[in-house]
Amino acid sequence: MSKNTINRDQLATFLATELQVSRIRDYCPNGLQVEGRNEIGTIVTGVTASIALLEAAIQYQADAVMVHHGYFWRGEDMRVIGHKQRRLKLLLQHDISLFGYHLPLDKHPTIGNNARLAEVLGLRADGRFGEDELGWLGGIDVPGVMTMADLQNHVARQLGRQPLLIGDPAQRVGKVAWCTGAAQGMLDQAIAAGATVYLSGEISEPTVHLARETGVAYLACGHHATERYGIQALGDYLAQQFGIVHHFVDIDNPV
Structure with missing residues (x-):
């Protein structure tokens, strides 16, 4: 059975408006952070774009990962080495897009x-x-x-x-x-x-x-x-709006 899809860039534009990204000063880029395939039919959401979450997304054959804590934070080491290289390599090898929404997701009224x-x-x-x-x-x-x-x-x-x-x-x-x-x-x-x-x-x-x-x-x-609940609600909202498949993955974190 075929599934619905939405264009990657159209999804980014929709979320920029829905989350009012341009109105909030933040410590990282909000929106599309790593570009994957053009059409998105399955998304995996989680709190942080860790390797464990990316591996789960690969298992789900996701087209995109959407998180609260993404990459490219202000003041961090810009070199693509170590764990950063491994994370980006997983996304790029599997043609998976990464979307990150930080303070705009904290603030959204619903x-x-x-x-x-x-x-x-x-x-x-x-x-x-x-x-x-x-x-x-x-x-x-x-x-x-x-x-x-x-x-x-x-x-x-x-x-x-x-x-x-x-x-x-x-x-x-x-x-x-x-x-x-x-x-x-x-x-x-x-x-x-x-x-x-x-x-x-x-x-x-x-x-x-x-x-x-x-x-x-x-x-x-x-x-x-x-912060487990906002990103899960965002994924459910997108699934309802566009008929795409959503899986929330809760990677345990004691902090």
């Missing part, structure tokens, strides 16, 4: 990482904060989640990993702010926006002191764990 994490955790978004309004702000609508200990346990159940809590477990949850991934640097902006608790993926040494000194609780829930 299929973005923050939006999808909110759905998974039962968070209610009432506003935004921070540069490019990347941070989300609101509350939680989950029965029985009243204290930080309750919220920590709820997050652990939903994400399948125990988050690190900085703060008093008995503290009432109150106003919740969140931004997925490595957004621990936005804690001060979340505090200024009125949050009493902030959820993100990673945590840094200064984050601990800021949370302790301000009394705003911090939950480090895992970079990978908080």
